[in-house]
Amino acid sequence: MSKPYELLKEHFGKLARLNHAVTFLQWDQLVMMPPGGNHSRSNSIAELSAMHHELLSSTYLAELLENCLQQECDDETRRSLFEMSRVHQQALCIPSDLVKAKSLAGSLCEHGWRKQRKDNDWDSFLLNFREVVNLSRQEAMARQSAASDRHKTPYDALLDLYCTGDSSELIEQIFVELKAELPGLVKQISESQTAETAVFHGPFSTSAQKKLNQKLMGYLGFNFNQGRLDESNHPFSTGDRGDHRITTRFRRSDFLDALQATAHETGHASYEAGLPSKWEGLPIGSSRNMCIHESQSLLFEKHLFLSKAFLSFFTKSIHEYLPQTSETSREHIWSACSQVRPSYIRVEADEVSYPLHVILRFEIESKLINGELEAADIPEAWDDSMTNYLGLSTKGNYTDGCLQDIHWTDGSFGYFPSYTLGAVNSAQLFAAIKRTHPNWNERLGQGDVTFVHDWLKDTIWSKASSMDSQEIIEQATGEGTNPAWFLAHLKERYINQE
Amino acid sequence: MSKPYELLKEHFGKLARLNHAVTFLQWDQLVMMPPGGNHSRSNSIAELSAMHHELLSSTYLAELLENCLQQECDDETRRSLFEMSRVHQQALCIPSDLVKAKSLAGSLCEHGWRKQRKDNDWDSFLLNFREVVNLSRQEAMARQSAASDRHKTPYDALLDLYCTGDSSELIEQIFVELKAELPGLVKQISESQTAETAVFHGPFSTSAQKKLNQKLMGYLGFNFNQGRLDESNHPFSTGDRGDHRITTRFRRSDFLDALQATAHETGHASYEAGLPSKWEGLPIGSSRNMCIHESQSLLFEKHLFLSKAFLSFFTKSIHEYLPQTSETSREHIWSACSQVRPSYIRVEADEVSYPLHVILRFEIESKLINGELEAADIPEAWDDSMTNYLGLSTKGNYTDGCLQDIHWTDGSFGYFPSYTLGAVNSAQLFAAIKRTHPNWNERLGQGDVTFVHDWLKDTIWSKASSMDSQEIIEQATGEGTNPAWFLAHLKERYINQE
Numbered sequence: 001m002s003k004p005y006e007l008l009k010e011h012f013g014k015l016a017r018l019n020h021a022v023t024f025l026q027w028d029q030l031v032m033m034p035p036g037g038n039h040s041r042s043n044s045i046a047e048l049s050a051m052h053h054e055l056l057s058s059t060y061l062a063e064l065l066e067n068c069l070q071q072e073c074d075d076e077t078r079r080s081l082f083e084m085s086r087v088h089q090q091a092l093c094i095p096s097d098l099v100k101a102k103s104l105a106g107s108l109c110e111h112g113w114r115k116q117r118k119d120n121d122w123d124s125f126l127l128n129f130r131e132v133v134n135l136s137r138q139e140a141m142a143r144q145s146a147a148s149d150r151h152k153t154p155y156d157a158l159l160d161l162y163c164t165g166d167s168s169e170l171i172e173q174i175f176v177e178l179k180a181e182l183p184g185l186v187k188q189i190s191e192s193q194t195a196e197t198a199v200f201h202g203p204f205s206t207s208a209q210k211k212l213n214q215k216l217m218g219y220l221g222f223n224f225n226q227g228r229l230d231e232s233n234h235p236f237s238t239g240d241r242g243d244h245r246i247t248t249r250f251r252r253s254d255f256l257d258a259l260q261a262t263a264h265e266t267g268h269a270s271y272e273a274g275l276p277s278k279w280e281g282l283p284i285g286s287s288r289n290m291c292i293h294e295s296q297s298l299l300f301e302k303h304l305f306l307s308k309a310f311l312s313f314f315t316k317s318i319h320e321y322l323p324q325t326s327e328t329s330r331e332h333i334w335s336a337c338s339q340v341r342p343s344y345i346r347v348e349a350d351e352v353s354y355p356l357h358v359i360l361r362f363e364i365e366s367k368l369i370n371g372e373l374e375a376a377d378i379p380e381a382w383d384d385s386m387t388n389y390l391g392l393s394t395k396g397n398y399t400d401g402c403l404q405d406i407h408w409t410d411g412s413f414g415y416f417p418s419y420t421l422g423a424v425n426s427a428q429l430f431a432a433i434k435r436t437h438p439n440w441n442e443r444l445g446q447g448d449v450t451f452v453h454d455w456l457k458d459t460i461w462s463k464a465s466s467m468d469s470q471e472i473i474e475q476a477t478g479e480g481t482n483p484a485w486f487l488a489h490l491k492e493r494y495i496n497q498e
Numbered sequence: 499m500s501k502p503y504e505l506l507k508e509h510f511g512k513l514a515r516l517n518h519a520v521t522f523l524q525w526d527q528l529v530m531m532p533p534g535g536n537h538s539r540s541n542s543i544a545e546l547s548a549m550h551h552e553l554l555s556s557t558y559l560a561e562l563l564e565n566c567l568q569q570e571c572d573d574e575t576r577r578s579l580f581e582m583s584r585v586h587q588q589a590l591c592i593p594s595d596l597v598k599a600k601s602l603a604g605s606l607c608e609h610g611w612r613k614q615r616k617d618n619d620w621d622s623f624l625l626n627f628r629e630v631v632n633l634s635r636q637e638a639m640a641r642q643s644a645a646s647d648r649h650k651t652p653y654d655a656l657l658d659l660y661c662t663g664d665s666s667e668l669i670e671q672i673f674v675e676l677k678a679e680l681p682g683l684v685k686q687i688s689e690s691q692t693a694e695t696a697v698f699h700g701p702f703s704t705s706a707q708k709k710l711n712q713k714l715m716g717y718l719g720f721n722f723n724q725g726r727l728d729e730s731n732h733p734f735s736t737g738d739r740g741d742h743r744i745t746t747r748f749r750r751s752d753f754l755d756a757l758q759a760t761a762h763e764t765g766h767a768s769y770e771a772g773l774p775s776k777w778e779g780l781p782i783g784s785s786r787n788m789c790i791h792e793s794q795s796l797l798f799e800k801h802l803f804l805s806k807a808f809l810s811f812f813t814k815s816i817h818e819y820l821p822q823t824s825e826t827s828r829e830h831i832w833s834a835c836s837q838v839r840p841s842y843i844r845v846e847a848d849e850v851s852y853p854l855h856v857i858l859r860f861e862i863e864s865k866l867i868n869g870e871l872e873a874a875d876i877p878e879a880w881d882d883s884m885t886n887y888l889g890l891s892t893k894g895n896y897t898d899g900c901l902q903d904i905h906w907t908d909g910s911f912g913y914f915p916s917y918t919l920g921a922v923n924s925a926q927l928f929a930a931i932k933r934t935h936p937n938w939n940e941r942l943g944q945g946d947v948t949f950v951h952d953w954l955k956d957t958i959w960s961k962a963s964s965m966d967s968q969e970i971i972e973q974a975t976g977e978g979t980n981p982a983w984f985l986a987h988l989k990e991r992y993i994n995q996e
Contacts, residue, residue, distance in 0.1 A: 017545035020538055021519045024526055032530070036724030037741025040518055047515035051549075226534030243535025 004067045016281035056091040083283035093146035102135040106410030113409045122398040136411040155369040158414035164289035165469040177483045189340040189494045201324045203252035212321035213262040235261035237268035244269040267300030274461030294422020303430040309445035342390035344400035358420040360385040428485035432477040502565045514779035554589040581781035591644035600633040604908030611907045620896040634909040653867040656912035662787035663967040675981045687838040687992045699822040701750035710819035711760040733759035735766035742767040765798030772959030792920020801928040807943035840888035842898035856918040858883040926983035930975040
């Protein structure tokens with residue numbers, strides 16, 4: 001194409017190179033850095049982020065984009081320009097005063113929250129949180145008015161940061177279907193389950209667990225020439241082309257926690273590693289959104305690692321690396337991973353009740369941002385929904401209720417739905433994989449996931465951001481996100497126990 | 499002071515924050531990064547380095563500096579402005595075409611050298627190396643003419659990058675004194691020594707060695723809240739305020755190699771950690787030059803770690819962490835560390851003959867850059883000096899002769915002298931420490947180096963770049979760099995065996 005488009009690619013290449021630096025400085029901060037480094041590290045990251053923001057919102061970029069958008073071009077370039085404009089607009093539409101004020105209010109609120117949650121102190125939290133809500137509403141309105149053709153509500157404009165392309169209307173439809181079934185399913189399954197029978201004879205050394213987790217990553221297709229496994233307080237995945245880094249955490253009493261986290265993060269890393277190199281550094285070449293990202297991690301965790309066939313295969317490795325588990329069968333392990341029961345805490349929730357925790361948060365945060373609910377009214381709304389969905393009251397119990405998550409403290413509204421969209425998408429994708437690979441069970445039983453990699457690379461990873469989220473799901477599975485597949489998966493796994 | 503000076507400080511703060519990023523991206527590249535990350539990492543570092551260079555050579559900076567230099571100010575600010583001008587000028591005086599050409603020629607030459615050294619292939623090396631010399635001469639002349647008040651010769655202008663403030667005239671005087679004594683000393687000591695008596699019963703596990711090295715760092719005053727020890731192919735030290743990272747390499751057959759490298763790098767890191775925070779991010783607050791830096795690392799390695807008293811103390815830790823060494827005495831260990839003999843390879847040379855390797859290189863590279871010697875004449879000059887200084891001929895043996903070092907391949911002329919200036923300075927500084935602390939031997943015997951830290955912090959570290967190199971040595975020891983202290987140290991240690 002024209003010279004301006006080449007200049008655009010060079011400009012986004014520069015942004016990608018800055019982003020690379022921030023990515024690995026943050027990885028180091030969480031994984032390697034001694035405490036004393038925090039001051040200079042934070043300053044350096046802030047400087048690079050400011051440079052990134054300046055380049056992304058620059059007049060130079062705006063003019064190049066306008067120039068290119070006025071010219072004839074092929075579909076791929078058109079799409080590439082659309083994604084460039086989208087991220088440019090996202091950077092441009094928030095006044096820097098608001099960015100700073102939100103960052104400050106978020107830090108204050110998050111810092112206070114760490115103690116207030118322990119102290120069950122909602123009133124003190126509310127004092128800081130009101131300002132976070134206030135500024136997030138301003139942000140949402142600014143984002144909506146900058147792209148009112150794409151966002152029906154202010155909340156939709158925040159959703160666009162994480163669930164890009166999936167509107168609150170779509171999400172609500174999906175959640176309505178889940179809400180109709182999940183409370184009953186949770187009850188039915190939890191009442192029918194016998195108590196956990198697994199007996200683990202720890203402690204399990206960190207070094208042995210690390211080798212076992214690397215073994216798992218290898219079976220799940222991770223390439224150690226292009227990545228690493230390390231430890232951190234909270235498992236995460238990050239990186240850049242050719243260098244994908246995941247972390248997990250090791251508990252000496254329980255080896256399953258790390259394995260599940262590792263499988264999960266390997267899914268995230270596989271998606272990133274599978275993005276096409278032809279669009280390197282360009283917005284069109286990025287992962288689509290968090291709903292697709294989470295579908296990859298949950299597919300690896302819940303559908304590959306926790307499948308009967310793969311887990312049977314992998315139990316041999318568990319016995320090999322952790323000899324104390326020689327008496328522990330695949331059934332023991334599955335029993336420990338599959339307990340379903342209503343609980344207060346989202347991050348500890350099982351696969352069946354987890355979406356209800358998310359739906360509750362989606363309903364509250366969307367109303368909050370759209371001005372239909374005030375911060376002070378959250379505890380009551382929380383208690384109502386917990387009682388309706390899971391039969392648990394959180395009245396007066398803020399610690400295990402609306403103070404349990406970190407997400408809202410810094411104003412990350414719009415993130416929660418991606419967890420459940422991801423779960424729903426993962427079941428739908430895995431069902432499609434099974435349809436196209438009738439011998440899937442046999443292959444997983446041999447520890448072979450190459451067919452999954454090939455299929456995902458073809459249908460999801462290679463698409464990057466060249467299509468909308470729903471278009472990607474549709475071309476891969478024949479329809480847009482449909483919760484029926486997820487519900488069928490739950491029934492199959494927990495009721496029919498197939 | 500005035501507003502322009504505040505703006506200067508802010509500008510250098512920005513440079514420091516960029517530098518922080520490059521520093522830790524490079525550390526990661528050498529210590530953590532999987533091979534697949536090299537492409538995007540190199541691109542990111544190059545981008546940040548280009549941004550750094552642009553800011554450091556900017557007209558904005560030039561104007562601020564000029565503005566400030568015209569105003570009255572106190573001595574400290576004057577000195578700070580001088581150091582700012584110096585680094586600005588260093589960045590400004592080399593045309594970017596020359597930077598690129600030298601980088602390209604250096605990469606080509608270094609790449610070829612890896613094979614040519616193995617193949618003893620001087621002729622092929624020379625084909626690439628001529629261009630490196632040619633471009634380095636151009637660089638040297640450009641640097642000299644930009645600061646002709648400070649540099650008498652083109653080579654002096656390159657020296658200024660590493661041995662800042664120590665002229666080739668000064669270095670030559672020092673080297674003349676060393677040359678007069680060292681060849682005789684090497685002969686005398688090597689003939690008088692009995693063969694090595696140490697017997698080590700490896701293999702020594704890497705994890706046990708790592709703990710032992712961390713123990714050593716702790717005794718040498720390293721603060722692990724502000725730093726780390728890791729492994730890499732070549733030991734090095736890097737970091738930023740509050741985060742000092744050193745690496746070592748572990749050989750399974752020999753635990754002494756890692757310990758000496760660790761002590762050495764701990765010296766480098768201690769200097770950086772001791773720089774005053776009041777000048778954070780400013781050129782005046784940087785370490786002075788490589789001659790002072792190397793004096794700190796050699797002081798920690800040769801004078802603290804390898805002192806009889808400290809080594810006796812630390813042998814207990816060696817026995818504790820490496821139980822196979824229980825029969826190995828302090829004398830065995832010292833014997834293994836103190837063998838003196840003429841040898842071809844600089845990096846394997848002992849403390850006594852090492853300076854002769856450096857002097858040889860200094861004499862050749864200074865003539866080369868000043869146009870008094872051509873690249874093609876290096877092998878003959880090398881053989882002459884090796885024969886004169888160490889009684890070893892390298893005729894026709896390029897592998898162990900003029901092809902052994904990596905330094906010249908990318909045009910890093912002017913670096914070599916800092917090794918020996920550092921050795922000389924370290925002996926002079928340690929002699930001064932002993933004078934002011936008569937109980938030094940007793941304290942080292944208790945593993946106590948706090949008095950060394952205090953003294954160095956007071957006389958060296960706190961000065962940063964607020965004085966010239968020779969001023970720093972003089973205020974610390976009463977005189978400028980004087981090789982007599984180093985020669986006395988060698989005689990004391992290897993002849994009188996005190």
